[in-house]
Amino acid sequence: MAMAEREAGPRPGGRSARVQASVHRAARDLLARMDRAAVTIPLIAAEAGVTPSTIYRRWGELNELLADVAVERLRPDMVPVETGSGRGDLLAWAEQYAEEMSSGIGREMIRDVLAAEGETGPRRCCSYARQQIAVIAERAAARGEAFPDIDTVLDRVIAPILFRILFDEALATERVGGLVENAFTAA
Amino acid sequence: MAMAEREAGPRPGGRSARVQASVHRAARDLLARMDRAAVTIPLIAAEAGVTPSTIYRRWGELNELLADVAVERLRPDMVPVETGSGRGDLLAWAEQYAEEMSSGIGREMIRDVLAAEGETGPRRCCSYARQQIAVIAERAAARGEAFPDIDTVLDRVIAPILFRILFDEALATERVGGLVENAFTAA
DNA sequence: CTCCAAACGCAAAATATTTGCTTTTAGCGC
DNA sequence: GCGCTAAAAGCAAATATTTTGCGTTTGGAG
Structure with a gap:
């Protein structure tokens, strides 16, 4: 089976990829340690060390981000x-x-x-x-x-x-x- | 098969039931005539002629309300x-x-x-x-x-x-x- | 090295959500 | 019918969130 194409991130290794990685990790961490309903974009942004607007612009809404994370998992x-x-x-x-x-x-x-x-x-x-x-x-x-x-x-x-x-x-x-x-x- | 129990509403005919009915109808109408992502609780409340807090207290969040409406349909x-x-x-x-x-x-x-x-x-x-x-x-x-x-x-x-x-x-x-x-x- | 486009940060504005308190309402016993 | 009560709705202030315009940073291409 051929190597899978890189799926989500834009160019690998760029700043964009780093932000995506840290946001994903932050989301996973928060989901692991608190109730799902309590996880919000501002929270994830704080945990990931980015501003909320970055997440809003890239994913649009919480569901999209969580879906992205879930698909990866x-x-x-x-x-x-x-x-x-x-x-x-x-x-x-x-x-x-x-x-x-x-x-x-x-x-x-x-x-x-x-x-x-x-x-x-x-x-x-x-x-x-x-x-x-x-x-x-x-x-x-x-x-x-x-x-x-x-x-x-x-x-x-x-x-x-x-x-x-x-x-x-x-x-x-x-x-x-x-x-x-x-x-x-x-x- | 026996008559089904009344499913959702509290006591039938009360104010509560009327509010539920008008909110459901408002939600259905809005879903029919606009993009799903544009439907919000304040919008539904306005359409139904109730205050948003009524909806928030009864359903908690948009998803719950829409799920309620969908199950009924x-x-x-x-x-x-x-x-x-x-x-x-x-x-x-x-x-x-x-x-x-x-x-x-x-x-x-x-x-x-x-x-x-x-x-x-x-x-x-x-x-x-x-x-x-x-x-x-x-x-x-x-x-x-x-x-x-x-x-x-x-x-x-x-x-x-x-x-x-x-x-x-x-x-x-x-x-x-x-x-x-x-x-x-x-x- | 310099320039460019994409992506981010920041902060103000717009919306949505929560909450405390008041008012209304339907059901109930009298 | 008449109050009484509990449940539910209204109202509005306080929070929290989402959106947006604009300036800045960054990584890559020429």
Whole structure:
């Protein structure tokens, strides 16, 4: 897989990038140590050592900034573990995914991403999942195994997991196995 | 099915209920005729003929109010059409559901519901879907047909529809049929 | 090195939010 | 019907936030 393009910042290393980094860090720190509703742009600005207007001009509003931060935190940082089979890989990965997303902080991040104006945040999250699944699918293909379409996995595994987290109660981890099984039944 | 409890307002008919009604109406009107980002609490208050503090005290913040309005608009107002079979009923209902939710306004409403603090809004939306599916399921049972669990329908039909709307691109209506088929395959 | 455009800081102005206190209102017992 | 009461709304002052105009800094290109 090719090196990912640099995603957010303008030219790397410039002042702009430094400000973005410190604002992101400030936001993460504040979210970690205080109630989400109490986090405001002036607060983040103070913590980051910049003026509020800098943040307003760059992000527009709190939601956009938090969504930006959340998308970055949702970016997968490791390749899916290998278990010996595509089915096992998918199960292991999906269970961990469900676990992470069900946590209070995970849920908050998803909501932050969805609350922002544009659709690029949600799309990016979707493509992160796609990438991870593609890695598993390619490994399975290399072994000559059958493996479902990525879109099938999205519909039958990822969608139910996120749906339950967002609209109902988080899925028990045991139920992920059933979802994975269903993804492997012929479409 | 029993008459639903009155959901939102305090005592019916009181001043409180009138204020709630006019604020809801004002919010809907404003959302219809101007950009979502331009709608503010002072604006809604003026339109509704109340003071902003009334809204702040009752709803706390714009998101909560908009979520409240959205949940109300998402409440189903008709019983699923009868087509002669459970499968047909589910397909017809799911297609219409996907259609409505994919529209700009539908998407906005879902996002408003998710953006609010508590989880009661999303839960309520989920239970609306559950109720509609239950009606279809009961009719199917009365005819002696096999029909999937409601949770299976949520996982295999509703979840993918909403997932695509929120995170990717809205599903083409033709694809709903495939989802319904999958719901009918043995778990 | 000098210049340019982009991004930031600063501070004043405009809006939005919070809050203490007063007034209104609907329901309740008489 | 008549007060009484608690809940909710109005009002307005105090805060907090967002927006904006303008001057300054900064990093990069020529």
